[in-house]
Amino acid sequence: MASTTVTSASRLISDLETIYPNERILQKPSELAVYESDALTVFRSRPLAVVLPVSQTEVVDTIRLCYQKRIPFVARGSGTSLSGGSLPVETGIVIALNKLNKILELDPRQRFAIVEPGVVNVQVSQAAARYGLYYAPDPSSQSVCTIGGNVAFNSGGAHCLKHGMTSNHILGIKAVLADGTVVELGGASLENNGPDVTGFFVGSEGLFGIALEITLRLIPRPETFKTVMASYSSLELAGETVSRVVAAGLLPGAMEIMDRLALKAAEAAVGSQYPKGAEAVLIVELEGEEQEVAAEFEALQDVISASRPMEVQVAANENQRLQIWKGRKCAFSAVGHLSPDYIVQDGVVPRSRLGEALAEVKKLSRKYEIEVANVFHAGDGNLHPLILFDSSQPGSLKKAEELAGEILDMCIRLGGSITGEHGVGMEKRAYLSRMFSPVDIRQMHALRRAIDPAEIANPGKMLLPEVLTAPESEKESFAVPPVNTQHGHFQPTSEEEVLEIVRQHRRVVAMGGQTKPGLIPSDGGCSFDLRKIGGIVEYDPSEFTITARAGTSIQELQDALAENGQFLPFDPPLVEAGATLGGTIAAGISGPGRFRYGGIRDFILGVEIVNGRAQKIKGGGRVVKNAAGFDLPKLMVGSQGMLGVILQATLKVFPRPQAYRTLKVVYSSPEDALRYVLEAGSVSDVTLEAVEWEPPSTVFYRIGGRSVSLPERIRRLSQRVGTGELLEEDAESQYWKDLLHFRWVPEGWSLARIPIMPSSIPSLEGRLSSLPYLYRYACGGNVLFIAGQNTEEGRSHLADLGINSLYLRGNDRSPVPSGALPFAKRIKQALDPEGRFPEI
Secondary structure, X not given: OHHHHHHHHHHHHHHHOOOOOHHHEEOOHHHHHHHOOOOOOOOOOOOOEEEOOOOHHHHHHHHHHXXXXXXXXXXXXXXXXXXXXOOOOOOOEEEEOOOOOOEEEEEOOOOEEEEOOOOEHHHHHHHHHHHOEEOOOOOOOOOOOEHHHHHHHOOOOOOHHHHOOHHHHEEEEEEEEOOOOEEEXXXXXXXXXXXXXXXXXXXXXXXOEEEEEEEEEOEEOOOEEEEEEEEEOOHHHHHHXXXXXXXXXXXXXXXXXXXXXXXXXXXXXXXXXXOOOOOEEEEEEEEEOHHHHHHHHHHHHHHHHOOOOOEEEEOOOHHHHHHHHHHHHOHHHHHHHOOOEEEEOOOEOXXXXXXXXXXXXXXXXXXXXXXXXXXXXXXXXXXXXXXXXXXXXXXXXXXXXXXHHHHHHHHHHOOOEOOOOOOOOOOOHHHHHHHOOHHHHHHHHHHHHHHOOOOOEOOOOOOOOOOOOOOOOOOOOOOOOOOOOOOOEEOOOOHHHHHHHHHHOOOEEEEOOOOOHHHOOOOOOEEEEOOOOOOEEEEEHHHOEEEEEOOOEHHHHHXXXXXXXXXXXXXXXXXXXXXXXXXXXXXXXXXXXXXXXXXXXXXXXXXXXXXXXXXXXXXXXXXXXXXXXXXXXXXXXXXXXXXXXXXXXEEEOEEOOOEEEEEEEEOOOHHHHHHHHHHHHOOOOOOOOEEEEEOOOEEEEEEEEOHHHHHHHHHHHHHHHOOOEEOOHHHHHHHHHHHHOOOOOOOOEEEEEEEOOHHHHHHHHHHHOOOOOEEEEEHHHOEEEEEEEOOHHHHHHHHHOOOOOXXXXXXXXXXXXXXHHHHHHHHHHXXXXXXXXXXX
């Protein structure tokens, strides 16, 4: 057996030598030892070899060799994974990506960067700092972890509640799939057409392939921060304060809690000073424009004062702010001063159940007689219990793992997730099936096999080897509702009836409010209307989440949120026309607020769908932070019914600004307008809600926030973008409402949405102004909406522009961008193997 292994290794090295010089193929035991584990050192495995590519071509050639020879491979960045996600395979190789560490492009005016996977997280912000920009995701290991690793595990950090996770800041990915196919997903525009395959790739833990180039969204660095650290006599009091902050309508950039043991470790490691006798500290950080933060800080002070703190410290300058964060950022490594070994867990619970969860952790600590230090992202319920043990003591590791397992089970029981940002990896594989059903897990396997048919990409991670036992039992049959409008058109009243319709028909088309008829295929088959499957399933304002069935009208959601001072920040369009939740997700269309807050892709947390095998599948969850399993929710955004029927969804929501103001400025030329639009969007002293551009050169700038801060902010905005007309309150509201309903488009005309880059607007103006169209630029110039008479000539003109169009009205099906097509088709095959849903 040993000689066979030696022979295999020898052949492998010989094959690799056709791609790499000898010095970039590591095979000596001393060289391989460094790669035997990642930051979760309880798992160890020695690969046959490690290769060090310096070009994308070498990575692609390596993958193709591995696929041809069926050699397992594991991509690795800095090895900071805390879930065993980059553990090598003994019969395979490690592809170490640290030498692919170039920032290929940084465009400060359009606010994006294109980087290779080996670029270290913090280096992006350092490179962007001279332009007043930064990259928002900030895991604790950001000074060493790589962007490629962040993409693989959808890493988070302290500021996820407000800014989201890695997937919310990835605009595009060039990747090589596990069989050597190179695909282009997304791009540099804030919007893209078709299913959100970019978001789906993020968090796949290396099971689909390797990202070669990653396009990142950059945002203006906040003009100011207000960082408060309050100490408490109990952990429970600190947790209660978090709920009070949320109830006050505040959305801090970060809210973090550390308990007594974590404080002790931080003091020992980096000399952080905390009040004597404190059982916990709460760190709350506000960020944004000076006037807005000043107004919010007054409200925060009132909340903190009423929360019975032992002591309150407010950072007076940047050095004091960094000192507060230094203790929190080093918490994991600092625990090494208290214990020779530790396990860090990463479960998530609903914020409203934090107190219950912490009490349970305390009880488990006593049960196992093991100390647990608690550090957690309090704003999003992401627990990081540090379980301390001494591996030199027999049985100590086993006890610590059992305690960790009970914590994960608790997170599932409380309605949370087994991982918020570390991923499943090796450590949590057995727990994924406790969070998801067997049908969900089988669907994940099918997706993985469709993209990696040989299962050689990072094998053994996330998904336990599938055990194929008896075939699935026959599903119960339900009565199909009667035809109620025309032949082949149904109006189901329950999820069971939807399942039955899909099962009984060869071709099916799901519809919502039919407010975007251009997206409804006309290629035959049975159609059904989901509007009778509606209603809000769960809404707790303190959680910042809402769950509703697909047929629920957006108006119903907005009314419920408004009663609690909350809203859907991505501004769903066509609300008054009857848009539904499912239809809005399937269309993937967002409104003007997308400019500041992100699109619907950035607010969808969980879904339940019916796949092409008439099975109910769940993806994601109901908490604001979740990195367990493939990101099915994002995949449904823009899917246009091609991949499944959406039954229900969970969305993240935000506090609604108290008031809005809009400044209308007319410039002398499109070039002049572009200069001001790009500058205004790249600075931190004017936070814009929306930017709408009416050709040729009239721009509407919208800001929102606390009423008391708006006059001064409008004054500063005028200094930035020029003197203009301030719309009256009623006119302001009506202007944006008219945009959301496309009232500028004549009845009967086609309407298309086209992702663009702001820099392309001057050249587009030269081509469009002579054509018989109405058009406008939305989302700060990232989207072109264009309307014309629904004629063959009109569609031909659009095709001549050579850009990917999504038809909201008209009868042209909107194609998936060609670069993403190979990836999207594999996904389609896994979710809809019999082709029941509309074609991609």
